[in-house]
Amino acid sequence: MIKSQRINVFQYVPFLRGVLRSRLFQPVLTISTLFFFTLAIVTGLFGTPVGNRNFGIVFVWIVWWGLLIILLVPFLGRLWCAACPIPVPGEWLQRRGIINRRKGRLSTLRWKFPKRLRNMWLQNFGFLGVAIFSAIILTRPEVSAWLLLGFSLIGIILSILYENRVFCRYVCPVGGFIGLYSLMSPVEVRVQDPQVCATHTPKDCIIGNEYAYGCPWMVFPGTLERNTYCGMCMECIKACPKNNVVINLRPVGSDLMVAKERRLDEAYKAFIMLACALLYSVVLLGPWGWLKQWANMDTLPHWLAYAGVFLLANLLLLPGLFTLTALLSQRLGRIQLPLRQLVTDYAYTLVPLGLTAWIAFSFSLVFTNGSYALGVLSDPFGWGWNLFGTTESTWMPFGSALIPFLQTGILTTGMLFAVNTAYKIAGQHTPNPRQALRGMLPVTGFIMSITFAFLWLYLG
């Protein structure tokens, strides 16, 4: 049934397989983004400290962010991870090359990454660590540049210590939520026939061969059922001697129903992302200037209070309220499942809601501030250059009248999708549709409350 809902893209666009099998595919992406990444670092460190006149701020936190959350993640899942320039210096060091497949194992110290950390918790705390400084990072080019450089440095160090993309898989704060939200993506890298993989003992996709490296994300494509940890680097497509790995189009959000791989660390990622979207909307888009100042560390006590409330809301308040909701659902639906597991399962209803909330937030951010990009294209450092004659272009919010409609539309879509997901998840734990319906009611209430909170914030 599920298979029948997939469309193998290679069948309709045969040359795509050739493109993705080329060893040039990923380097072309990463070297292109490395150019902009380097420019963002250099402008951040040496350009004007005025955020909206600095390429490093405008192109990273407005242009890239907008592309990522509005287009890439919803439509192409983790494809950004294949193009991301941050981990590539480390990866190139491991591989002792950029394009070609070098013989032999990766050059690392071959340490074993601790089992306890092989999950999303580091990414959760890393994201929160960055999030509490976000008002500063998003506006101060130098801080932003050091943060990006720091990520790259951590990537290099981890690549020296461990094999493969440990940084991307377990550490990168951005990769965590891209992974979670890529569950929604209508695109996937999957094997056509798992039986082929089961009987193909060499497992080229894991250990690599003369054409490709073994999966850098430490995933076995043969049993891959969700997008979360597939970095879409296409090494498995290159490696598979049976041409069994393909790109599929599929119904949006298909991965949400894969019950066996649901985990608390991912559930917490969903809580954190939703809470952050709500808090960012309050702090960065809301009318409370004093709150923005607190987040901007006008005084240390103010910022500490802000950070404390921020962390509390993310780690206790929202998960706590959601746990109460799940408890209510458990009672109403007479669901025979431990509460912890039920909370974890239901948390996946917050994936569509969180993603659409971030898209709605980003509409405001990108449409309102996108015009800054024209100015910094011509004068990326704020040094008075005028490379393309657009330096003096004025700030002009785009589609101000349209934004509330887009936000309402996307949030409503997310809410309906989330409610539908809640019903399906409840149905996975009870065979009785009426019980499932009763069980989903509290979760529906929670989802609707959060949606209305967003709508109230955006529409006033």
Place this chain on the structure above:
Amino acid sequence: MKRELVTIFIVVFILVGLPVGVFLYQRQQSNPDSAERAIHIQAAVPESGGFQPAAIQVNAGETVTLRFSSVDVTHGIAIGPSLGIDLGHVDPGHVKEVTVTFDKAGTYTFYCNTWCSPDHWRMRGIVEVTDPNNPDAIPTAYRDPIIERLVAEGVNIDANVNMGMADHPQGDTLTFEQPPSIEKGQILAATLSIPVELEDAEWRLSHTPMEGLELLTDQNPSTPMNDLIHVIAYLWVLDTPSEDIQWAENYYNKNCAACHGQTGDGNGPAADQTAESPVAFGDAAYMFGMRSDVLYAKIRRGGMGTDMPNFGTLLTPEETLKLVGYLWQLAWQSRAG
């Protein structure tokens, strides 16, 4: 292998060539002519450090391009004295520049002339212009005959002086129900006997209108004193060219109005942030007891402990006198309050 090498070259080019290229391009942009130097000066409110760099060195006769950018709020950039450079507003992240040749050795000041923060008046930087033949000698002080004369006279410039009104026997009988009118004064002056001192600009510089009124009353005893006030108003702005007034009004509005008020009411938007209440030049009664040379000295030296900054490093003596002339205009227009 060739493909790999080309890729490595591209990567190295991005990681090394891009930053190096940027700085070479900036150097070339800053230095279109090898003989001309460009200096980038970043402006921030004084609470965040003011101008960076706050001092620059230039050789006399050297042509330099000064590029100002703001990193926080809108600033106004001017350079003085005597250069007449006013770049207007510099918005955050934008750059404005001026190419200037400093002919003479000395110290010039670049400063903000748009109220930008409570410490706005401290927002200054200096250009030290040295004679390449004698680089150690920068003229830093010069004689100011007006101030020297005040000091010799024993006038305490730093005190809140109002000379003449209180001491004058008729000082408290004066009323200013009608603001002193320059036009009325001009008509009346044609019918009166004007003491020779009052027609002497030098005398008026060092005396108060009250003292002038005393002389005028002595010579015209039958004319009501409130009529003579108009004549004094007229005499105190005598021979002031209109272009000087225009220049001074513009300068006053940019640099003084924030505290003293655009109408001279002493109640500008920043008036409540100064250590002492700013003087109301539009208060005719107050100005009747004030001397031009004292106003001149206060403008040039600043007011000790009052938050009144010195303008002596920004204005030439001649420019300062133009500004004083405008203060009398404010006084007689009596727009105070």
